[in-house]
Amino acid sequence: MTLDPAAGAEAALRARRARAEVKRAVHARERTALQVAEAAWEHPGSAEASLRVTELLDAIPGIGARRAERTLERLEISPRKRVGGLGARQRERLREWLDVDPAPARLIVLAGPTAVGKGTVAQHVREHYPWIRHSVSWTTRAPRPGEIDGVHYRFVSDAEFDEGLAEDAFVEWATVHNSHRYGTPRAQVQEVLDTGDSVLLEIDLQGARQIRDSMPEALLVFLAPPSWEELVRRLVGRGTEDEAERTRRLATAEVELASQDEFDAIVVNRDVAEAAAEVVGLIGR
Ligand SMILES: Nc1ncnc2c1ncn2[C@@H]1O[C@H](COP(=O)(O)OP(=O)(O)OP(=O)(O)O)[C@@H](O)[C@H]1O
Numbered sequence: 001m002t003l004d005p006a007a008g009a010e011a012a013l014r015a016r017r018a019r020a021e022v023k024r025a026v027h028a029r030e031r032t033a034l035q036v037a038e039a040a041w042e043h044p045g046s047a048e049a050s051l052r053v054t055e056l057l058d059a060i061p062g063i064g065a066r067r068a069e070r071t072l073e074r075l076e077i078s079p080r081k082r083v084g085g086l087g088a089r090q091r092e093r094l095r096e097w098l099d100v101d102p103a104p105a106r107l108i109v110l111a112g113p114t115a116v117g118k119g120t121v122a123q124h125v126r127e128h129y130p131w132i133r134h135s136v137s138w139t140t141r142a143p144r145p146g147e148i149d150g151v152h153y154r155f156v157s158d159a160e161f162d163e164g165l166a167e168d169a170f171v172e173w174a175t176v177h178n179s180h181r182y183g184t185p186r187a188q189v190q191e192v193l194d195t196g197d198s199v200l201l202e203i204d205l206q207g208a209r210q211i212r213d214s215m216p217e218a219l220l221v222f223l224a225p226p227s228w229e230e231l232v233r234r235l236v237g238r239g240t241e242d243e244a245e246r247t248r249r250l251a252t253a254e255v256e257l258a259s260q261d262e263f264d265a266i267v268v269n270r271d272v273a274e275a276a277a278e279v280v281g282l283i284g285r
């Protein structure tokens with residue numbers, strides 16, 4: 001067999017150009033990364049198959065190199081692997097991830113009346129959609145039994161909260177239910193968005209409005225109860241507030257329920273897993 005170096009170089013150039021075209025099409029949203037991966041697995045000799053997985057993920061708009069790197073780690077796929085060279089289990093994991101997750105990083109606001117289940121749904125998202133990050137708010141209220149400082153909230157004194165305000169440390173903050181102050185730390189949210197990950201904020205209506213004004217690209221989701229009676233049942237059933245506090249919270253809830261139209265989407269929390277899947281499904285659509 002005679003080797004023709006010129007022909008070899010030309011073939012390599014053609015292959016490089018074909019790969020660049022695939023990446024361009026993904027970046028321009030003309031093709032989804034999932035379509036490219038499926039084509040790679042169907043046509044082993046194609047440009048799609050010879051693309052490295054890192055190149056495929058990097059081409060997804062808004063994904064960011066660090067998120068791509070972390071995703072491959074989580075999927076247990078070496079960044080050097082070519083898409084066509086993945087094993088069956090790796091293909092399955094990548095297919096599943098590409099099917100739900102290649103959306104660009106977004107700030108997602110989950111708001112809604114007291115006891116509708118924001119915390120419960122957010123916790124479900126934490127456990128089942130680990131690529132979505134969460135911010136830890138500051139609050140001046142006291143911890144409930146079982147709540148851990150730095151995990152559920154950063155529990156601070158009034159003086160510490162005032163210091164945060166003086167330093168412009170919050171992307172939004174509010175006095176909620178006319179009692180305690182709560183705020184979302186700006187640095188934490190920015191840090192997550194810079195890495196290319198989406199971040200979910202579970203905040204009240206006043207905070208959601210501030211985010212809408214300062215970050216119009218955020219996705220505002222209103223979590224609604226199936227009925228008023230069910231909301232009251234959940235609040236009473238949770239058993240963490242006394243009668244006076246429940247009355248205060250239900251008064252705020254009436255105002256919050258009237259604000260639903262200000263949101264990009266309304267998700268009714270009948271079932272926690274379904275509501276969480278619906279929230280996650282809204283990202284990037
Ligand atoms: N889909 C659901 N069906 C039945 N109960 C639910 C559902 N979602 C949440 N709950 C229950 O409702 C109660 C209130 O939920 P949760 O504390 O998550 O509400 P919240 O919106 O975060 O409240 P708050 O704003 O007052 O902090 C909890 O006891 C929780 O277990």
Ligand SMILES: Nc1nc2c(ncn2[C@@H]2O[C@H](COP(=O)(O)O)[C@@H](O)[C@H]2O)c(=O)[nH]1
Nearest residue numbers: 137138173174176182183184202203204207
């Ligand atoms: N505006 C903000 N609201 C927040 C923040 N963190 C939590 N919250 C909301 O406060 C109420 C009460 O919470 P609870 O834990 O005391 O029951 C609830 O509606 C939360 O969503 C925040 O950083 N900013």
